[in-house]
Amino acid sequence: MQSRLAITGGVLVTEHGAVPGNLTVDESGRISAVLAEAVIPDAAEVVDATGLLVLPGVVDGHSHLNDPGYTDSEDFYTGTCGAAAGGVTTVIEHPLTDPLPDSLDVFLAKREIAGAKAVVDYALWAALTPDNVSYQGVKTRELARLAGAGAVAFKGFMTFTWEIPRLDDGLLMVAFRRVGELGLPIGVHSENGEVIRYLSEHLRASGREDPLSHGEARPEITEREAVARVLELSRGSEARVHLVHLSVPEAVDLVARARFEGRTVSAETCPHYLTLTEEALTRLGPYAKCNPPLRSSRCVEGMWQRLSLGRIDSVGSDHGPFTRQEKERDSFWDVPAGVTGIQVMLPLMVTECLRRGIPLESVVRLCSSNPARLFGLYPRKGVLAPGSDADLVLLDPREQWELTSGELFAKEKWTPHEGWRLTARVRRTIVRGQTVYVDGPGGGRICVEPGYGRFLRPGAGREEGSA
Ligand SMILES: [Zn+2]
Structure with missing residues (x-):
């Protein structure tokens, strides 16, 4: 029988290895067969992937698209265009x-907004706030409603930030119990808020305005202590604890030890904690300010070592765009923390892993298969197998190119990796059998209309309205 689409001549890369082979895609946009290279499929459309790697699309478990509320710097259209161009299919x-999605009505409104704009598939986290966590809170019934509406995970903060009220230790412990009962992952921004607040006030009062003061206010101990506290406060609950954006190797070790003890815990890091040090803060100033801060080369090398040991479960972009105006505020202390990265994550990870002798299956595991598993989207996403969505990235592993911010689809075109030499380039991105992005001589282009992307629920991972 003729297939709708075939991808031929490429090397198929999964978390288990890389083999030359062909793929076919059926009318519903799912992979219908994975074939040996000698088997030439009959298909209505054939994409020649000779010389290219064919990977499952990236499932970015950590991005901020700022929509609604902060759309001066990004929205669901521009953010998912950047995703498509970077091989991110979910x-x-x-x-x-803003408003915070900590209640059903806000969550549903956000889902609508995303649904009208996204060009790749998407899932949504819900916010944990004192209002919906506390047994006495005014939104105490909302956690179950948010889970019912398809929230993929819940996230709370231990730090003081203008964007979301923090959870103190009591609320955190309640959150672990309550989210644990819902069976969904709980992600925690783990830094010690009190220590950071004290050190920041002290450094600021002493007149420090240089970029390195940001890291001094958030030393490694603030992450290690917070991760240790999270692991203690969640003990005895059924919570699936996901430690987001870890930057300190010893914090990763704490998570690994908890897993060794049989706990359901996971550790995420981000490309910038694997590729940039505090030197970038000195060089780029506000454009390298993020939380946790960029750290020493000791930390970066230690994170790679943990990654090689399999102690890191996933890599997420933590794409956190802000406008240049926001980034160039007068005082460094008032500059919002976040760096862009969704479009760059995959080429950067592939380049760095190849340079360090780490096989590409590790990239697939960290950026695609594991995040799909963590958020209940596997095996619909994150794997090249019959029945899975045909979410594919065609990557050219020989292309040497220099990253320039002009290539970015993001609303705010800046990247802390400006000028980096990369050795892998996204040639084409396919979501459910449909090409959403192609690279070309004049630059890449998006091939679908806003709204092509579908909402994904955890569990079967099926979109709204499907059987
Ligand atoms: Zn984040």
């Missing part, structure tokens, strides 16, 4: 939008 968007 965006799992974090809940720092």
